Amino acid sequence: MLSTILKYLEEKHVCPHCKSELSLCHAPPVHVGDGLGWGCEYLFICLNDECSLFANGWQHIENQYGHVGSYRYMEIPGSKETYNMMVAGRGAFTGSIVDVEAIKEQNARYQEEKKAVAALDTCLDEKNLEPVLFLIKDEAANIRDRKKAAALLVPFNDPDCVEPLRNHTFKDTSLEQEVKMAISAILTKNFQKECPFCFELIKSRATVCKHCQKELS
Ligand SMILES: [Zn+2]
Numbered sequence: 001m002l003s004t005i006l007k008y009l010e011e012k013h014v015c016p017h018c019k020s021e022l023s024l025c026h027a028p029p030v031h032v033g034d035g036l037g038w039g040c041e042y043l044f045i046c047l048n049d050e051c052s053l054f055a056n057g058w059q060h061i062e063n064q065y066g067h068v069g070s071y072r073y074m075e076i077p078g079s080k081e082t083y084n085m086m087v088a089g090r091g092a093f094t095g096s097i098v099d100v101e102a103i104k105e106q107n108a109r110y111q112e113e114k115k116a117v118a119a120l121d122t123c124l125d126e127k128n129l130e131p132v133l134f135l136i137k138d139e140a141a142n143i144r145d146r147k148k149a150a151a152l153l154v155p156f157n158d159p160d161c162v163e164p165l166r167n168h169t170f171k172d173t174s175l176e177q178e179v180k181m182a183i184s185a186i187l188t189k190n191f192q193k194e195c196p197f198c199f200e201l202i203k204s205r206a207t208v209c210k211h212c213q214k215e216l217s
């Protein structure tokens with residue numbers, strides 16, 4: 001959940017061994033030690049190679065277990081639980097660091113989506129087509145909200161919506177169909193049509209396309 005991870009990003013966890021800030025990582029699917037889940041999708045881990053726990057762990061594991069490995073210090077987000085987790089090498093977990101920038105971007109997009117959804121009920125009265133276009137074109141938005149937005153196209157009857165929507169590639173074919181039907185209804189109402197040769201918009205009564213000069217039957 002986005003809200004969960006945003007909450008975690010605000011937490012500050014510091015390694016008691018080396019005082020470095022812990023990195024938020026995706027948890028491995030199972031607890032290696034006891035076969036149980038972590039109960040959490042994310043872990044805060046000290047990835048500092050100079051950390052005393054990690055630097056001294058190699059010798060300790062060699063002596064104790066006779067194999068190569070060390071420990072990384074970790075904490076469970078939103079709790080006081082801490083672990084020294086056995087790792088086989090330096091690279092363990094470095095590939096699972098949470099991409100904070102991507103999360104923030106995702107959140108910014110989600111906030112935009114929420115704003116657009118909230119505007120849907122009043123945008124027609126306000127003659128504000130923007131949230132409608134935003135939602136219809138936002139492939140990551142909730143499909144129900146996108147269809148609700150698409151249903152407003154015909155009442156809006158604004159030919160300005162045609163160009164941006166005609167060029168959009170829809171993943172959802174039923175939404176694409178609804179938008180296509182809305183566009184053709186809007187064009188008809190505004191006495192326009194699509195040139196069958198160059199696909200530019202022209203007057204429905206035109207006999208020659210003003211864009212490609214082809215004759216229309
Ligand atoms: Zn440390």
Ligand SMILES: [Zn+2]
Pocket residue numbers: 195196197198199200209210211212213214
């Ligand atoms: Zn044409």
